[in-house]
Amino acid sequence: MRLIPREEKFFDLFEELAAKIEEGGLLFIEMLENYEMAEPKIVRIKEIEHEADVITHKTYEKMHRTFLTPFDREDIHALLNKMDTIMDIIEACALRMPLYKIKEPAPELKELSRILNKAILKVKEVVYALRDKKNARMILDACVVINTAENEGDIVLRRAVSRLFEEEKDVVELIKWKELFERIEEATDVCEDVSNIVEGIVLKNA
Numbered sequence: 001m002r003l004i005p006r007e008e009k010f011f012d013l014f015e016e017l018a019a020k021i022e023e024g025g026l027l028f029i030e031m032l033e034n035y036e037m038a039e040p041k042i043v044r045i046k047e048i049e050h051e052a053d054v055i056t057h058k059t060y061e062k063m064h065r066t067f068l069t070p071f072d073r074e075d076i077h078a079l080l081n082k083m084d085t086i087m088d089i090i091e092a093c094a095l096r097m098p099l100y101k102i103k104e105p106a107p108e109l110k111e112l113s114r115i116l117n118k119a120i121l122k123v124k125e126v127v128y129a130l131r132d133k134k135n136a137r138m139i140l141d142a143c144v145v146i147n148t149a150e151n152e153g154d155i156v157l158r159r160a161v162s163r164l165f166e167e168e169k170d171v172v173e174l175i176k177w178k179e180l181f182e183r184i185e186e187a188t189d190v191c192e193d194v195s196n197i198v199e200g201i202v203l204k205n206a
Contacts, residue, residue, distance in 0.1 A: 049091035108160035119191035143195035
């Protein structure tokens with residue numbers, strides 16, 4: 001039994017966007033782990049962000065052309081906006097690292113990125129599960145995992161910023177790192193926003 005037996009193409013586009021976000025998040029981790037070879041990965045992350053934008057705009061256009069949508073238009077708009085924002089933040093961080101002349105990624109940045117990718121994986125799961133009403137319980141359980149990841153990110157961010165203020169004597173370096181830490185944690189916050197939107201969709205259509 002389908003969640004809502006209407007236009008299936010929307011679900012294809014949601015899933016395509018979720019897959020792009022997962023690809024971008026994993027590539028960002030690879031970039032941090034092999035930072036000396038960062039440049040081609042940054043180029044690809046920028047391409048992925050553009051591809052995500054194209055999918056997002058294509059879905060917006062379809063929403064405006066379609067009489068019957070799979071769920072409320074405001075929910076579609078909110079879901080697309082938040083999903084696209086995750087990839088925007090990943091791209092922004094990737095581009096800032098060479099701009100800020102970062103020599104080596106801080107351990108906390110790697111940890112925050114792993115937490116983010118745990119949340120992104122669950123975002124992909126819940127988006128792919130939206131097609132079927134029978135997945136409602138699984139979706140709600142995955143949303144709890146995303147919320148837990150967001151809490152983990154908060155803890156790591158507080159620890160990272162605390163260390164910065166204790167150890168970093170260069171104010172400019174402090175500002176650079178604080179922004180990078182906060183941006184990656186913000187992406188995890190946005191994953192939680194996605195989970196809240198999806199949870200609302202499931203509960204409305206249960």
